[in-house]
Amino acid sequence: MEITPEIIDRHGIKPEEYKKIISLIGKKPNMLELGIFSAMWNEHCSYKSSKKYLKSLPTKNEKVIQGPGENAGVIDIGDNDAIVFKIESHNHPSFIEPYQGAATGVGGILRDVFTMGARPIAILNSIHFGSHEHPKTKNLLNGVVSGIGGYGNCIGVPTVGGEVKFDSSYNENILVNAMAVGLVKKDKIFYSKAKGYNQPVIYVGSKTGRDGIHGASMASAEFDENAESKKPTVQVGDPFTEKLLLEACLELMKDDSIISIQDMGAAGLTSSSIEMASKGNLGIEINLNKIPCREKKMTPYEMMLSESQERMLLIINSEKIESAKKIFVKWGLDFSVIGKTTNTKNLILNFNDEEVAKLPLSALSDDVPIYDRKWEKNKAPLKKKLQIDYKSFKILESLKKILMSPNNAEKSWVWEQYDQTVMGDTIQKSGGDSAVVRIHGKNKGVAITVDSSAHYCLANPIIGGKQIVSECWRNLISVGASPIAITNCLNFGNPEKDKIMGQFVECVDGISQACVYLDFPVVSGNVSFYNETKNKAISPTPTIGGVGLIKNLDTMMTNNIKEIGSFILVIGKTLGHLNQSEFFREVVGIKDGPPPAVNLFNEKNNGLLVQNLISKKLLNSVHDVSSGGILFALTEMCMSGNIGVKIKIPNNKIMPHEYLFGEDQSRYLIEVNEKNKNEVCKTLEKNSIFYEMLGKTQKDSLVLDKEFNIKLNDLVEINSSWFKSYFKEN
């Protein structure tokens, strides 16, 4: 077939890139070779627009065993235990087919984790939808949530946390980010780098079908009116087969049969085989007649570009082939020796005794074009003096409005669809500041959270980037964990536009600054560009997944108030920053202005001090103050503990609304009982940590001195009503 400019364009390859290909391989590529380049050189696989900036992220410290570059990051949690984790997007497919898109997103990220030898122990998700009034939203939300549940529940890994947000910027581009966390012995970690030539290359798992051909290219293009025509690139997930694949792989990993292993994710067989070989500085030769196919007459092009799910590529010690095969046959999975490693540094594909492709590996991976894209500095909005008649916004009514809004409503409609307790180690499930999962058989655990705050990032990407890392850190601190490291999923619009690229560059800068200051390195991640339809991009949405360690579960902390007659203190200074707050957005209707500033020095000091108080068992409960401000955070603590509080606004120069709804950063609410109060206050003072006394806990109602008195049951009712009425359940 003649390779025309149209064909090249349909493969997402720019004319200059095509020229570069020819000069790299010294010939015109055939169709198959072009397809392979298209799969390897697209944004999703090559990071060609983002690489330059991702390099600036801190990725190392003494806890990091494996940073970015492998299937997932790995951190050390002591006693020869290590935690493997990563987050990934599945945005485009989920918009087209919400159930299957979300399900296969979960399946893909789980494979990234167990490829490294880890047993997955938790799944989290961050999902963003358009306005709840948009006609597509309900169906998408329903499909995505049941898809995430459908996959995770079936494979038997608990889904323990996440976030759900609504904003019209996602009307035509929803975000589905899934994070998986696994546990592995430090001395049994598996990597994808191939070693030694003439070693057998083995295909295991499901058969290859014609599904998802060119999925990675789709993830690297904007949607247009013809999104429909891109539809056949969605795959159907089979969690049952993945469960078998998981058990079979872990069984095989018990001894030293495997030399290297790589899951077939985006760009399927192409990227997995190329990555393994090029990391090992080797070549690879595949006989395509050996690929287990689901359909008759599949072409080499289809086999190489299919994104059929639940498949893995292994390089195995040649003496171990028979014993390995036995395991996969027992689990009812395909097992086929499809080729071998070579010392040629070429990818060679054979089909029907003919060489159908021959490409130098360096051209496919090392020589990927890297772009230094033009970018535009964001105009940061300044704080304006606002004339607002606060009196016309009754505090209680405002609180109710926030509690009732889709973004702040209680999300049990979502998390009840996820099996949260399978595996018997979920100590804190959805509803807290972070999930806590126990290390099986031990009295220690990991705390895990995912967060994003697109509103802040849109207003000021640098501050937004800093803020979201800080909030993630705070959420880990709040449950008594020592934060260790993060993974990040950077969801943005079209990087070929200066403004979008500017958002990206600045967000990464903010993330980087916070990570460096908090010693909170990035060990894995994913970039999702082109979240844009008809020229309308999503708000910049970096999603941060954080992991921390709780060395002794006896010192774990929760956010529900425990005791009547104890004290509520605010840690950190309240300046009353209302721009970009939930109060402004949901109640007053103001959406512009700068986000709250982030002072990393205070963030760290306040956090470490709270951590210290928790570890000494001086606190009853802790909750971080984030969106919604003090009053919202306090209401959450009351509702989950079913204990009320009577508060009085401390002597303060700012307005009550500013005090109660302001979203200043680096703050926590803590509950201290009478017995520990003195010691806590003394410790705070000694360390020059700013704090204020807010109120005292009492039976079943929330009271603001001289303002309102409301029963907790009423607040619970309001907070839990939104999802039920949206889905018309009773």
Add this chain to the structure above:
Amino acid sequence: MIVTLKKEVLDPQGKVVSQTLKNMGYDNITNVRQGKHFDIELNETDKEKAKKAVEEICKKLLSNVVIEDYTINLK
């Protein structure tokens, strides 16, 4: 009305069913694919209109054209 997965799309259920039947000794089964069946009662005397309505329903709600095909059978 029958909604089935497109040929090129994986049908995990059908796969397991056909495997089970083979294990049960039905060796002559070559393939099983599972789909959904909807029995829709419509208050519409005009056959053409009924058909149109059902077509619309299929496209809008009961199937996702990305991965599924449908056939309508009027009674």
Add this chain to the structure above:
Amino acid sequence: MIVTLKKEVLDPQGKVVSQTLKNMGYDNITNVRQGKHFDIELNETDKEKAKKAVEEICKKLLSNVVIEDYTINLK
């Protein structure tokens, strides 16, 4: 081959579908019931034998007689 829920068994899926369709403005929908559809490829030339095999399969595996009925359609 079609497997449907017995009339006396509540079909929540069908109910939801019909409710949704009503909300979408299809007022003339009186009832929807959802069932399963199986497409079975059999290597058997004798029609009678094929039918018998499929009947057996239905009873033994594909339907649960407690709640489901089935109808077979040979091609």
Add this chain to the structure above:
Amino acid sequence: MKSSVIVFPGSNCDRDIAVALEKFQIKNQMIWHNDASLPKSDLVVLPGGFSYGDYLRTGCIASKSKILDDVIKHAKNGGLLLGICNGFQILTETGLLPGVLLRNKKLRFLSKNVFLKVINFNNRFCHNYKKKDTIELPIAHNEGNYFANEKEIKKLEDNDLIAFKYSDKEGNINENTNPNGSSQNIAGILNNKKNILGMMPHPERLIDPLLSGEDGSLMFESLIKS
């Protein structure tokens, strides 16, 4: 006491139940569904999960497994047989227990802690619940909506074969305390001889105070004392 947990492809609560059994000093073995015979056991457990992906009908394909012949024999001889969640679904598919588990009324998966009223204590799984007859256990299922025709339900009631019903904290049983639409709020049932128990809630997930409760432990304590 000796137990066997049957592992099907797609079982995923097999480890959890094994951990629970071992915690109560029950000597447990994991048995692969394709094994030809069942070792001598006092108790056999069909664990939760998604055997065969729950494809076709929940529990259906597992009920055709090789090992099931021996499991049925074991039960017919009076051996204890416990089916939890997917295990309960397998038990109804084999016909060892009557009825069937349909999709939850709201058509979505439900994972949360629920309260249960213990209805029958006179069996080897539940006699410990005499001291505490309203308990809390997690459910996590998509098909837990118990259905049987009126005749069968009446038989269950007349012979006192309902083990658990969904209730509230105080033990009240009504429509509001029914999470999934089960007939009569049924959460678990026994066979005539009361040596087979099928239940949707997961006792193995609540055996330790860190997991927010120990109401599951009472069942395992009942078993070892019996």
